[in-house]
Amino acid sequence: MKGYTEFEFDLPSALLSRLIEVIDAIEPEQLNAANLIEIPEEQGVYQLFLDGRLVYVGKTDADAGLRKRLTRHARKIMHRVALDPARVGFKAVRIFVFTAMDLESDLIRHYGGVKAIDWNGSGFGSNDPGRERDTTKVDPSNFDAVFPIDIDREMAFAIEEGEHAADVLSRLKDALPFTFRFQGAGARSRKPHPDMDAIITQGAAGPMTPRAAVAHIVSALPAAWQATALPGYIILYKEAPREYPQAQVIAISGGN
Template sequence: MTGYVEFEFDLPGALLSRLITILDDLQPAPLNAANLSNVPEEQGVYQLFLDDRLVYVGKTDAEAGLHKRLTRHARKVMYRVGLDPMRVSFKAVRIFVFTAMDLESDLIRHYGGVKAIDWNGSGFGSNDPGRERDTTKIDLGNYDAKFPIDIDREVAYAIDAGEMAADALARLKEALPYTFRFESKGGRSRKPHPDTELTPLAALTGPVTPREAIRHIVASLPKGWQATALPGYIIMYREAPRTYPHGEVIAVSGD
């Protein structure tokens, strides 16, 4: 029969091919606040580089656009042993028609798979793993194992005389570029633990290291509190004495 033909356009393949060309032609920029101020909170994909070597491929989701994602990653590379944030750069592409295709997996596959891209599959993009994961042993290839948090680097933080421990802890949590999780009232309540609500602190002049600040706070709490530094975050619970794989006890109250 003449006058008829079937045509199937490979939209996913065409989009991926064009996207790869755009990414490869784009010059990476340092992952810092000044450069991220020009990145909109829109849908798209991005890449991270360490010393100009591709280490992470990511995409946005319904909860966070390009700006929020990259800002979170910029904090993730701060205060890490063996990692200067200046070594990390990024590329980002806004996609106006963001389809349901799994562009992240396609891009990872194009650039050699997870084994060739160090930070994909290493826990780099994860949020706080939660209490149930605190005792899990960390693989040596994990991002936090390669670049553990530096709790001995000074931060802009101080404590006023008479400030309650609960308030000091909340402010320290905001000041740190990594997770600092501590015991609350319990259950589903987000209210502070009574011990921290009722404990006034002595003054502490800043800047100080997280280790110094936490030791200062814990020293004033009732007996049984313990602060532990894990490779990627710090926890503080009324559980002393307790050991964790790869954990370093920072402070114990009542010692």
């Protein structure tokens, strides 16, 4: 037909191809809070590197832009056995027109798939798995198994004379770079357990290790409280004695 033709532009492939060129041209920067200050809280994709080798590909979502996602990862790599945070770098690309295509999956496939990128599919990007997963055995290739939390590393934390246990637990939860979950007043209640609200802890000077801080709190609680360190987080429940796979008991209260 004269004067007419059809043209179909493969936008997803063109976008992916150009994105790969852009992200490959970036020099990685060390993943820490100082280097993330100027990263915009916008939509995009990013990569993480361990000793210069690609280990994670991620993207933003409606709840977290580039700065928030990368800041979360920067905390995740802190206080880990055999993992110096200085070994981890990042690249990030803001995408002004974020299409519906799954850029994260396409990038992962381009760089060799999940099996070639160690931290994708390893639980690295996950939040607190929840109470029902506490008894699940962690796969040896899981991020938390390879780099378990270091509960013996000192941190700037102290316990004031006369503090309620609930207040100390809340402060410690905020200070730790990994999850610290403890039993509340009810299954879905955000209120502290009555034992925590009533107990007054003795003071303890800092700096302290997470192990020492948790043990100090537990020593002041009534009987049956148990603090347990799992590969990726710490839990504190009134359940002693209880065994968990791949875990170590930090302390069990004996009552006063």
